[in-house]
Amino acid sequence: MTAKLHAAVIGGGAAGMATALELARQGARVTVIEADALGSGSSGRSVGVVGTQMTDPFQLLMRRYGQARFREWEGQGFRFNHIGYLRLARSAAQMRALERSQQMQEEAGFRARVLTPDEMVRLIPHLSAEGLAGGIFGPDDGFLDPYELCTFLGARLRELGGEIRQFCKVTGLARRSGGYRLETAKGAVDCDVVVNAAGAWAPKVAAMFGQQLHIFPERHEAMAILLDQPLDYTMPMVMDLIDGEGTGLNFRHEKPDELISEIHKVSTGAPSDPDDYNDQCMDESREYLAELLLERLPDLPGARLGRGWAGLYPITADRRPFAGPVDPAEPGLITAGGGGGYGIQLAPVIGIAAADWALHGAVVSAPGLEALRPSPDRNRPVGQEERP
Structure with a gap:
């Protein structure tokens, strides 16, 4: 079945390309259909951070599977920038959560250490520790270029015989015996399985199949911070958010004289139309x-805001991604997405689970990831209230 199965993956972002590669690795024939260029949607507008500084055991489980793939790809020549990741804590309760996180990370095979405010300032001389109780630092974490990730996965997919159709929008579809026919701008594609990995556009794709998919496109903004003088150390990723508490401010090294910063929202705003939203700050x-930057980095040398842009976080109600069939009665239609602000680092995990569902009808290669199936209790509208 696996060797003969033909899977069409709609969407050439990180989740779609990771899913496509997992399918091809297991012997499936794969066609990726992307309405624009690879990585041109939400993936290409991400700041590309990959880290393990989480307090939830399931979040760490996902990263254990995901980090294994990133290390594998790095060994094949993919560029990963190991600058480290520091998560800030503001209270004794948060520090206790970070101490538990450190233990869980060590059990999962990750390196992490809890820091005092003084130790954080020694790590980042320009950091103000005012109002902070401490933090947790992972030296092996870092960032990647999301566009490079998509093109790297695309090259690996082609090596395995996969096909990628860029600038090729799905215009119609029909169910047929044992599968589907997708009408596209570059001809029809007959396939056995469809993976909806269209990111912020995934609900629109699902609607074409008569399904209701609750992935909420939330607009986020990022900006460059330009420095008159290059730093004499590498700024790690710094995040002021633990379990929904904090400002959401984060920043990281981009170049010696440039940082990248954004605000990771702690509450849900209004949905954005992926075909018509303001992509500027x-x-x-x-x-x-x-x-916020002036409060946390008050003495950066000649710091000023540079270019800015906006992208969309495809989020779900419980802030965990979807990977699996929405309708158990239609196992050949798989959803792969909804990673939100962690979409890049969870792309390998989404890919593993989605490929398993497509090929085996269940998660078989990564125990625990069956929890990502978009079951009715998970596939529900995203509320306007604050969520962790």
Whole structure:
């Protein structure tokens, strides 16, 4: 079955390409259909951070599977920037959570250490520790270029015989005996299985199949911080958010004289139309970000805000990704996405689970990831209330 199965993956972002590669590795014939270029959607607008500084055991389980793939790809020549990841804590309760996280990370095979405020300042001389109780630091974490990730996975897929159709929008579909026919701008594609990995567009693709998919496109903004003088150390990724508490400010090294910063939202805003949203930073966002940066990095040398952009986080109600069939009665239609602000680092995990569902009808290669299936209790509308 596996060697003969033909899977069409709709979407050439990180989740789609990771799924496509997992399918091809297991012997499936794969066709990726991307309406634009690889990595041109939400993936290409991500800041690309990959880290393990989490307090939830399931989040760490996902990263154990995901990090194994990143290390494998790095060994094949993919560039991963190991700058480290520091998560800030503001209370004794948060510090206790970080101490538990350190233990869980060590059990999972990750390196991490809990730091005092003084130790954090020694790590990052420009950091103000005012109002902080401490933090946790993972020296092996870092960032990658999301566009490079998509093109790297694309090259690996082609080596395994996979096909990629870029600038090729799905315009129609039909169910047929044992599978589907997708009409596209570059001809029809007959396949046995369809993977909906369209990111912020996934609900629109699902609607074409008569399904209701609750993936919420939330707009986020990122900006460059330009420095008059290059730093004489590498700024790690710094995140001011633990389990929904904190400002959400984060920043990291991009170049010696440039940082990248954004605000990871702690509450859900209004949904955005992926076909019609403002992809530039708004003035009020720049002002708010500058305010937070001045508080946490008050003495950066000649710091000023540079270019900015906006992208979409495809989020779910429980902030965990979807990987599996929405409708058990239609096992040949698989959803792969909804990673939200962690979409890049969870792309390998989504790919593993989605490929298993497509090929085996269940998760067989990564125990625990069956929890990512978009079951009715998970595939529900994203509320406007604050969520962790």
